Amino acid sequence: MSARGAAPSDGSDGSDRPVASVPWAGGVAVLDVLIIYGAAQILAAVIALGLAGSGDDPDALLPLLIALSPVVSLTATVLWLQVRYGGRLRALMGQRAPRLSDVGIGVGIGLLCLLGQRIIALGIAAVAEGLGAELPVVQETFRTIAQRPGAVPLFVVTTVVLAPLAEEVLFRGVLFQGLRQRTGFWVAALVSAALFTLPHLAEGGGVFASGVISSGILPLGVVFAALVERRRSLAPAIVAHATYNAIGVAVLILLPGQV
Numbered sequence: 001m002s003a004r005g006a007a008p009s010d011g012s013d014g015s016d017r018p019v020a021s022v023p024w025a026g027g028v029a030v031l032d033v034l035i036i037y038g039a040a041q042i043l044a045a046v047i048a049l050g051l052a053g054s055g056d057d058p059d060a061l062l063p064l065l066i067a068l069s070p071v072v073s074l075t076a077t078v079l080w081l082q083v084r085y086g087g088r089l090r091a092l093m094g095q096r097a098p099r100l101s102d103v104g105i106g107v108g109i110g111l112l113c114l115l116g117q118r119i120i121a122l123g124i125a126a127v128a129e130g131l132g133a134e135l136p137v138v139q140e141t142f143r144t145i146a147q148r149p150g151a152v153p154l155f156v157v158t159t160v161v162l163a164p165l166a167e168e169v170l171f172r173g174v175l176f177q178g179l180r181q182r183t184g185f186w187v188a189a190l191v192s193a194a195l196f197t198l199p200h201l202a203e204g205g206g207v208f209a210s211g212v213i214s215s216g217i218l219p220l221g222v223v224f225a226a227l228v229e230r231r232r233s234l235a236p237a238i239v240a241h242a243t244y245n246a247i248g249v250a251v252l253i254l255l256p257g258q259v
Contacts, residue, residue, distance in 0.1 A: 029178020
C-alpha cells in the first residue's frame, strides 16, 4: 500500500515502500546529475584559477578547487532544479522531515562504514601481499593538503560539512530518488553508487588504484542509499557521510603515516 500523495512502489525489490515523490525520474535524473556535476566542476575550476592567480601562494589552487567544488555543486543543484522543476526542492530531502534520531543512526552507520572499509582494506592488503604486489598510494592529494597547516581549517570544513551535504543532495537526493521511481531499490542504489564512485577515482592512478578506491566507495554509496530508502529522509545519509569523512580527515591530519 502506498503512502498518501506518493507514487506507489513498483514492488520489484520485494518491498511495498513507496518510492520517492520527486518530479525527476529514471534517465532524466541521470541526465540532470551529469549536467549539474559537469557544469559545477568547470565553474569551480574557473573560479579557483581566478582566485589562485590573484594570490601569492602558488600551491593554493588545489585546496581552493577542493573547497569550491562542493559549494558550487550544491548551488548548481538547487538552481538547476529550481529552474527546471519549479521549486520542488523539498523533495530532495525525502518524504519526511529530519528527526533527532537520524543523527544517532547516521553517526552509528558512519562508524560501521569506516569499520567495514577497514576490513576491506586489510583483505586487499593480504591479497596483494600474497601476490607479491605493492599496494598503490591513494588520496595523495588529501594527504598533502592535510599536512599544510594553513589549509587544514578549510579542508576540515569542506570534507566534513560541505562535501557530504553536496554529494548526498546530488547522488542520493536527485539521482537515487529519481531512479527509484522507475526501478527497484538495487538498480537505483547500484547506479547511483557507481556514479558517486567515479569522481573519487581521480584520487588514485592506474587500474589497481581505481579498484582499491572503488572497493571502498561503491559500498558506501549503496549503504547511504539504503539509509534514504529505510528512513525516508536524506538526513541520516548526510550525517553518516559526514561521520565517515570526519574520522578519515582526523586520521590524515593526526596520524598521516597510518593511512
